[in-house]
Amino acid sequence: MSITKKLIRFWPLYLMLVPCIIYYILICYVPMGGVLLAFKDYSFRKGIWGSPWVGFRYFQMFFTSYDFPRLLKNTLIVGLIKCILEFPFAIILALLLNEFKNEKFKKISQTITYLPHFLSTVIIVTMLQRILAPNIGILNQFIGKLGGDPGTFFLMEPKYFFQLLFSMDLWRNIGWDSIIYLAAISGVDSALYEAASIDGCTRLKKIWYITLPGIRGTIGLLFIMGVGGLLSSGFEQIYLLRTPGNMSVADTLDTFVLKMGLMNGQFGYATAVGLIQGIVGLILVIICNRLSKRFTGVSLW
Amino acid sequence: MKAKRTVNGRSKIKSGRPDQIIQVLIYCVVIGLCLAIILPCVNIAALSFNDGKDAAKGGIYFWPRLFTLDNYRQVFKDGTITKAYMITIARTVIGTTASLAVTSFAAYALKEKELPGRKLLTILITFTMLFGGGMIPTYIQYNKLGLVDHFGVYVVPGLVSVTYLLMMRTFFESIPESLEESAKLDGCGYFGIFTRIVLPLSKPVIAVVGLYTAVNHWNDWFSGAFYMRSSRLWPVQTVLQQMLTRAMANKEVTSVAQAIAQNSNSVTSDSLKMAAVVITTVPILCLYPFVQKYFTKGAMIGAVKE
Structure with a gap:
């Protein structure tokens, strides 16, 4: 069938695609073109095209700025926490849940651990703020009961910020993230386990030699997907967890873009910083994908 | 055994x-x-459920000490939260319906293997997952489209999501070709096949995507906080976020003691917030046990096809 014939035959399908295509053009691709702003001295009056070019000035400005090392450090710490440090926990939970023989218990614990995923970040941080409140919050009360100092203001101390971010994020996502691994584990051939039992394998050995290699593909894919967010993850949590006390560490590239762009109106500068994040993320995904393809045979494309 | x-x-x-x-x-x-x-x-x-003044003394663990419904009464009496709640419901219903329509149409069209341009479209759509214009160009574009300070900003930006689109496409692909063929012989067009055969068979995936989308709408505070300058159209999550951010900045928690001294009412801003948190979360909690199986199923469909 020739192309024109096909086009005629499929016209209702194209019609069905129209809203989606318009959406992607207007909401995704036009803003993607908007990264040109990073090279322009933008003014609302002149628009993106009419504004004069400034070349790489904003990039230079950013890399030499006083904020740069601190922002990069904070962003990298958050990225490492979210993309790498948290990564194994969901796998561990899936392995643990898989070891349950009692189906009912397994079901109940799954129901409970998935739950926080459906709470919004605003709700979680509001809860956290009350739970961690000095003297009257439940955590500080327990600390007081155990003989510690119940007056710790966790949300105001920079030294607790990353710990809080980590625990909060883990609390919220561990159960949900484990679903995919559980699904992958259930796909591992059960004959392998039987054979291993006959050979006298212990549980731990079965996990190490059968389960983990069996779900390696899933682990690889999720890791590649996650790594792209190394420089741009955790905006919601950071933005909401910011207090005057922890401002020095609760400042990442994301919050900087927001502050510079939407609050100070420096659109070009903010776009440049955002563009750096986007490009680094894309490059990281490409590199990880290539490495993963070479070493494990797993890849996104 | x-x-x-x-x-x-x-x-x-x-x-x-x-x-x-x-x-x-x-x-x-x-x-x-x-x-x-x-x-x-x-x-x-x-x-x-505890008296606000009493709670500020501490010592509340897992059961209220001085039981009261005043906090809830206050929340409902306060017009802003009730109004925000309505807006949240409206955007969830409208947003989810619109999003399901656009996504399922596109997923059905992209399912057709012989469709010219199918591969290119899929690649272009998937690429948006890996790279985007960033916050500022997006903001400028929304502004140009007239979405800023408009209810549409709750609906339009979330219309299609790559993950859900691919999820639906995968599901539609699993529907036996023969069913569609027989409908075609009966003189059904693509649209007829879609509404009469594909949709009724796709209830599970519609449920999954619908529920995910609804939860996203329900929980979104960002678009309200940054694209909606007037508080008139804020959803309840944004109202809560504004309360939270103000509390974080003013160290309100330490000054709860002052509130006790000043305020003869039993409700404090703190206890009010707790009641607001509960009423915002309860709809999700009530729904959750019934839909959990769909959610898990959805995560698995999503996992199979990336």
Whole structure:
């Protein structure tokens, strides 16, 4: 069938695609073109095209700025926490849940651990703020009961910020993230386990030699997907967890873009910083994908 | 199975010990995790049912000490939260419906293997997952489209999501070709096949995507906070976020004591917030047990096809 014939035959399908295509053009691709702003001295009056070019000035400005090392450090710490440090926990939970023989218990614990995923970040941080409140919050009360100092203001101390971010994020996502691994584990051939039992394998050995290699593909894919967010993850949590006390560490590239762009109106500068994040993320995904393809045979494309 | 167990009975004693220890350990870890998730929620619920002034003295754990419904009464009496709640419901219903329509149409079209341009479109759509224009160009574009300060900003930006689109496409692909063929012979067009055959068979995936989208709408505070300058159209999550951000900046928590002194009312801003948290979360909690199986199913469909 020739192309024109096909086009005629499929016209209702194209019609069905129209809203989606318009959406992607207007909401995704036009803003993607908007990264040109990073090279322009933008003014609302002149628009993106009419504004004069400034070349790489904003990039230079950013890399030499006083904020740069601190922002990069904070962003990298958050990225490492979210993309790498948290990564194994969901796998561990899936392995643990898989070891349950009692189906009912397994079901109940799954129901409970998935739950926080459906709470919004605003709700979680509001809860956290009350739970961690000095003297009257439940955590500080327990600390007081155990003989510690119940007056710790966790949300105001920079030294607790990353710990809080980590625990909060883990609390919220561990159960949900484990679903995919559980699904992958259930796909591992059960004959392998039987054979291993006959050979006298212990549980731990079965996990190490059968389960983990069996779900390696899933682990690889999720890791590649996650790594792209190394420089741009955790905006919601950071933005909401910011207090005057922890401002020095609760400042990442994301919050900087927001502050510079939407609050100070420096659109070009903010776009440049955002563009750096986007490009680094894309490059990281490409590199990880290539490495993963070479070493494990797993890849996104 | 039983016979095997008795035969192995003896060797089990030997190798069973560490196995049992591991079993106990696993139970401890998982129960611990479950408690760590539930107890904070119970604490918040208890606080929301407790007299605000009394709660500010501390010592509320998992049950209210001075039971009252005043906090809830105050929340509902306060017009802003009730109005925001309505907006949240409206955007969830409208946003989810619109999003399901656009996504399912596109997924159905992209399912057709012979469609010219199918591959290119899929690549272009998937690429948006890896790279985007960033916050500022997006903002400028929304502004140009007239979405800023308009209810549309709650609906339009979330219309299509790559993950859900691919999820639906995968599901549609699993519907037997023969059903469609027979409908085609009966003179059904593509649109007829879609509404009469594909949609009725796709209830599970529609449910999954619909529920995910609805939860996203319900929980979104960002678009309200940054694209909606007037508080008139804020959804309830944004109202809560504004309360939270103000509290974080003013160290309100430490000054709760002052509130007690000044305010003769039993409700404090703190206890009010707890009640607001509960009423915003309850709809999700009520729905959750019924839809959980769909959610898990959805995560699996999503996992199969990336």
